[in-house]
Amino acid sequence: MSLRVHPVLFLSIPRLQRIVSARMRLLVLGSGAGGGVPQWNCRCPNCTQAREERDLPFSKNVFRHTQASIALREAGEPWLLVNASPDLCSQFARQAELAPPEGAMRASPLAAVALTDGQIDHATGLLFLREGTELTLVCTDPVWKSLGSSFPIVSVLRHFLPVNRLSYPAQVGSLLLEALPLRAGPAPYEAPSGESGHVVALRVTGKKSGGCVVYAPGLPEISSELADFVAGSDCLLVDGTFWSEEELAPMSRERRRSILGSHLPISGPGGTLEWLAKLPIPQKLYVHINNTNPILDPGSPPAKEVKEAGVGIAYDGMLLSLYSPHS
Numbered sequence: 001m002s003l004r005v006h007p008v009l010f011l012s013i014p015r016l017q018r019i020v021s022a023r024m025r026l027l028v029l030g031s032g033a034g035g036g037v038p039q040w041n042c043r044c045p046n047c048t049q050a051r052e053e054r055d056l057p058f059s060k061n062v063f064r065h066t067q068a069s070i071a072l073r074e075a076g077e078p079w080l081l082v083n084a085s086p087d088l089c090s091q092f093a094r095q096a097e098l099a100p101p102e103g104a105m106r107a108s109p110l111a112a113v114a115l116t117d118g119q120i121d122h123a124t125g126l127l128f129l130r131e132g133t134e135l136t137l138v139c140t141d142p143v144w145k146s147l148g149s150s151f152p153i154v155s156v157l158r159h160f161l162p163v164n165r166l167s168y169p170a171q172v173g174s175l176l177l178e179a180l181p182l183r184a185g186p187a188p189y190e191a192p193s194g195e196s197g198h199v200v201a202l203r204v205t206g207k208k209s210g211g212c213v214v215y216a217p218g219l220p221e222i223s224s225e226l227a228d229f230v231a232g233s234d235c236l237l238v239d240g241t242f243w244s245e246e247e248l249a250p251m252s253r254e255r256r257r258s259i260l261g262s263h264l265p266i267s268g269p270g271g272t273l274e275w276l277a278k279l280p281i282p283q284k285l286y287v288h289i290n291n292t293n294p295i296l297d298p299g300s301p302p303a304k305e306v307k308e309a310g311v312g313i314a315y316d317g318m319l320l321s322l323y324s325p326h327s
């Protein structure tokens, strides 16, 4: 539980109402890595369990995770979607929060889509927004270039609707979006490039609520720049792709090297759990969790270790309210 809850007990009713109504909302649409859980061609224990529980309602099947994406909004404003997963249509269908606003037969619940990279599991869902009247995309230069060339999603979308682009830092309604380029190269289908910004960590700050969220679903390293970037945030969602390198054993050496270059494991010295455990941030969550990761089983020793370190495991449909008591 956040220590920031306690000051609320001493507030007047009008101040309390203002804080409750002015909170930033964060909705986890999907918490799995590329392929989700179950992945169509995988018989690992997590995928098998997710398949066995397929008749349970989605909220009761703890093993099932669609591909990672979150949405954020300030009170009274449309949503900012962060990454557009290939599961976008089913994610929107399940969330009443993402229903189109009342008043017209067709209206978008989205103000914009921000991307942390332009890869398949974070950009493919853009194609399913083609029914809209226009799309605002926030991304870095290398991602914008990629989506117009080697993975030409924007080129395709422009046959259906205008696509406007903003670069970081950007203002979307009352949300300020800032990006920290990470040391990760281009996607495998792109030409090698020394350009930075293929993958970023995203920080979203709400002007109304004062709430601040950092989302980093692909984290190749923990740097001093990253430590500065996350400092003072209310909620940090971090790459939980792998527990350890052992999960990559069945893959080819080349694929292993490429994945490890993009995703730091959770466990062990230098892993993300060691770092997160020491961070004085009220909400710390793993997201973008691969189907092979043992933390997906709530009864597993790794899941317990994560919990004991004060870090949560994001799940599909998780809804958080954030505010800064100093705003």
Ligand SMILES: [Zn+2]
Residues within 6 Å of the ligand: 038, 039, 042, 043, 044, 045, 046, 047, 048, 291, 292
């Ligand atoms: Zn699996």
